[in-house]
Amino acid sequence: xxxxxxxxxxxxxxxxxxxxxxxxxxxxxxxxxxxxxxxxxxxxxxxxxxxxxxxxxxxxxxxxxxxxxxxxxxxxxxxxxxxxxxxxxxxxxxxxxxxxxxxxxxxxxxxxxxxxxxxxxxxxxxxxxxxxxxxxxxxxxxxxxxxxxxxxxxxxxxxxxxxxxxxxxxxxxxxxxxxxxxxxxxxxxxxxxxxxxxxx
Amino acid sequence: xxxxxxxxxxxxxxxxxxxxxxxxxxxxxxxxxxxxxxxxxxxxxxxxxxxxxxxxxxxxxxxxxxxxxxxxxxxxxxxxxxxxxxxxxxxxxxxxxxxxxxxxxxxxxxxxxxxxxxxxxxxxxxxxxxxxxxxxxxxxxxxxxxxxxxxxxxxxxxxxxxxxxxxxxxxxxxxxxxxxxxxxxxxxxxxxxxxxxxxx
DNA sequence: TTATTTTATTAAACTGGTTTAATAAGTTTC
DNA sequence: GAAACTTATTAAACCAGTTTAATAAAATAA
Numbered sequence: 001x002x003x004x005x006x007x008x009x010x011x012x013x014x015x016x017x018x019x020x021x022x023x024x025x026x027x028x029x030x031x032x033x034x035x036x037x038x039x040x041x042x043x044x045x046x047x048x049x050x051x052x053x054x055x056x057x058x059x060x061x062x063x064x065x066x067x068x069x070x071x072x073x074x075x076x077x078x079x080x081x082x083x084x085x086x087x088x089x090x091x092x093x094x095x096x097x098x099x100x101x102x103x104x105x106x107x108x109x110x111x112x113x114x115x116x117x118x119x120x121x122x123x124x125x126x127x128x129x130x131x132x133x134x135x136x137x138x139x140x141x142x143x144x145x146x147x148x149x150x151x152x153x154x155x156x157x158x159x160x161x162x163x164x165x166x167x168x169x170x171x172x173x174x175x176x177x178x179x180x181x182x183x184x185x186x187x188x189x190x191x192x193x194x195x196x197x198x199x200x
Numbered sequence: 201x202x203x204x205x206x207x208x209x210x211x212x213x214x215x216x217x218x219x220x221x222x223x224x225x226x227x228x229x230x231x232x233x234x235x236x237x238x239x240x241x242x243x244x245x246x247x248x249x250x251x252x253x254x255x256x257x258x259x260x261x262x263x264x265x266x267x268x269x270x271x272x273x274x275x276x277x278x279x280x281x282x283x284x285x286x287x288x289x290x291x292x293x294x295x296x297x298x299x300x301x302x303x304x305x306x307x308x309x310x311x312x313x314x315x316x317x318x319x320x321x322x323x324x325x326x327x328x329x330x331x332x333x334x335x336x337x338x339x340x341x342x343x344x345x346x347x348x349x350x351x352x353x354x355x356x357x358x359x360x361x362x363x364x365x366x367x368x369x370x371x372x373x374x375x376x377x378x379x380x381x382x383x384x385x386x387x388x389x390x391x392x393x394x395x396x397x398x399x400x
Numbered sequence: 401t402t403a404t405t406t407t408a409t410t411a412a413a414c415t416g417g418t419t420t421a422a423t424a425a426g427t428t429t430c
Numbered sequence: 431g432a433a434a435c436t437t438a439t440t441a442a443a444c445c446a447g448t449t450t451a452a453t454a455a456a457a458t459a460a
Contacts, residue, residue, distance in 0.1 A: 077347065090344060093337060122333070126326040133322070133333035137293060140340045143347060144290060147277065150350045150383075155417080174437065183350075188417055190439055355447080374407065388447055390409055 009060035062108025209260035262308025
């Protein structure tokens with residue numbers, strides 16, 4: 001059961017990589033060989049502040065949220081769900097201790113590749129280097145839309161936009177994390193929800 | 201005069217590229233050969249909404265600001281100054297018309313390389329592909345710190361942080377653009393400045 | 401140098417959020 | 431299935447920003 005799930009996960013990961021650029025079959029299989037599976041239980045933490053971040057991750061199943069504690073407050077930056085790559089990129093790139101948490105909001109399966117294995121492969125293979133560039137570009141685009149959303153729009157519009165774009169999130173993640181993601185208090189979000197429900 | 205300035209600019213660009221990764225001399229010179237110089241006068245526009253974005257740019261001298269019109273309001277996302285790469289990445293990547301302006305806030309010199317020339321070179325050279333990946337990674341890191349700043353901190357803290365990190369900006373760019381960058385009205389920023397000057 | 405235009409400040413009324421605290425509803429756990 | 435805990439809503443007082451409009455200061459053009 002777990003093994004057949006793993007096979008499925010790796011097949012998805014393979015397709016994900018191929019969606020960026022062509023990679024020769026053996027090279028890709030060799031790359032996949034570096035990944036190790038990590039099961040993260042609901043509420044468990046993958047990375048905490050002070051830790052070094054040595055892996056790049058892929059979510060096969062579940063949801064990891066990325067947040068920081070700011071004067072005791074959770075500030076959620078992003079939610080990572082099925083079929084996406086993530087890590088704490090600042091700590092990963094600079095090789096300094098993390099300032100963030102990466103925590104599972106539900107039972108989650110991720111696959112992790114060591115930075116050293118990844119970088120060595122990039123150095124050896126142009127195809128993999130290209131995959132690296134294009135996936136980094138995608139990460140940029142994703143965070144860019146976040147900046148756009150944050151700097152434009154009202155809180156209400158941003159909430160409605162989130163409802164539309166990622167309706168699953170509001171089912172699977174507690175509302176106070178959504179509030180934090182939108183830069184609000186739970187009370188503030190509740191007021192917005194009320195305002196919306198009245199005006200319809 | 202202009203020619204010797206151009207030689208200086210290209211030398212800086214060369215060093216900038218080499219700061220990311222090793223690139224063979226001829227390859228690098230070939231790459232540099234693709235760039236064309238563009239002089240942008242204060243207030244002139246490099247890109248406007250509706251235009252396609254076919255170039256990746258490098259600022260040799262001056263300042264370009266990146267903004268959007270939102271219900272008639274300028275919303276500034278970033279300022280690009282000496283020795284940095286920029287473009288309207290969403291439009292550049294997706295090859296769709298831009299939603300943004302790129303405008304010079306002072307007389308500015310940029311160098312531009314065509315996307316097709318860049319991509320072809322990436323395809324042919326592993327070294328250049330690597331440069332592409334690492335510069336994209338740096339762009340990610342830069343925008344990430346912006347998200348951090350936007351989602352954490354109060355407006356006052358964010359203003360003080362900007363003062364500290366980029367003191368040049370407040371000299372060379374009008375205050376209402378700084379206000380927009382911080383997500384404030386000019387009036388709001390003025391109040392914050394007053395509050396700060398009183399409390400000291 | 402003066403005239404014109406652009407940029408920055410101030411004031412006053414307003415608004416969408418915050419904080420704190422109490423209550424209600426939903427989930428876990430045993 | 432009751433007890434304990436977590437999450438969401440509501441209310442009231444408060445506050446950091448907004449809008450609009452008037453004025454002052456600075457930069458640019460003639």
